[in-house]
Amino acid sequence: QKEVEQNSGPLSVPEGAIASLNCTYSDRGSQSFFWYRQYSGKSPELIMFIYSNGDKEDGRFTAQLNKASQYVSLLIRDSQPSDSATYLCAVNGRSNYQLIWGAGTKLIIKP
Amino acid sequence: NAGVMQNPRHLVRRRGQEARLRCSPMKGHSHVYWYRQLPEEGLKFMVYLQKENIIDESGMPKERFSAEFPKEGPSILRIQQVVRGDSAAYFCASSLRLADNEQFFGPGTRLTVL
Numbered sequence: 001q002k003e004v005e006q007n008s009g010p011l012s013v014p015e016g017a018i019a020s021l022n023c024t025y026s027d028r029g030s031q032s033f034f035w036y037r038q039y040s041g042k043s044p045e046l047i048m049f050i051y052s053n054g055d056k057e058d059g060r061f062t063a064q065l066n067k068a069s070q071y072v073s074l075l076i077r078d079s080q081p082s083d084s085a086t087y088l089c090a091v092n093g094r095s096n097y098q099l100i101w102g103a104g105t106k107l108i109i110k111p
Numbered sequence: 112n113a114g115v116m117q118n119p120r121h122l123v124r125r126r127g128q129e130a131r132l133r134c135s136p137m138k139g140h141s142h143v144y145w146y147r148q149l150p151e152e153g154l155k156f157m158v159y160l161q162k163e164n165i166i167d168e169s170g171m172p173k174e175r176f177s178a179e180f181p182k183e184g185p186s187i188l189r190i191q192q193v194v195r196g197d198s199a200a201y202f203c204a205s206s207l208r209l210a211d212n213e214q215f216f217g218p219g220t221r222l223t224v225l
Contacts, residue, residue, distance in 0.1 A: 008151075043216040045216070088154070090154075097144065097206070097214075
């Protein structure tokens, strides 16, 4: 079992709809969870981080964490074509600084 | 621009040559991390350095790979005697504090080994 798993997609969502991205992780001791966006050929860009169970909202983005079920999700409201990218989930590993990454979900927002 | 800088952006090497990848962290950041990303895969942690110290190199292959972060100048990731399997994107990230998970990424160096 991979340490951090994501559906590779592509996930196709119509413009204006809500995009829902999911991530599961295997280490119950993980404390920090991150969502990065990566455009093709570019570097990862931090969108959100979450440390506590529940929801965290930032503009059109909401991160949701459920430690009991070991999953973290990212919701994107009012999806725009510019949101089309690969979304990477990262979880802290055995050390706080060492991030374990999922392979990413490719999101396509259709106009 | 005070972002993380990496150079070169693209590097082509023949098998057996050496590759040197450079990273300058964000201004004020003294923690540097190197990651490797293969096509269609997530990033893999390689090494974590502070100025003049390697803190954790558990993700780095034991042979041919080395990293440094001197007192002056950029961090260097060095790959000796490159092989085709080394072809990947190599990203550097930096953070302000030790326990700071907010790592900011450079644009990456795309290494192609012929």
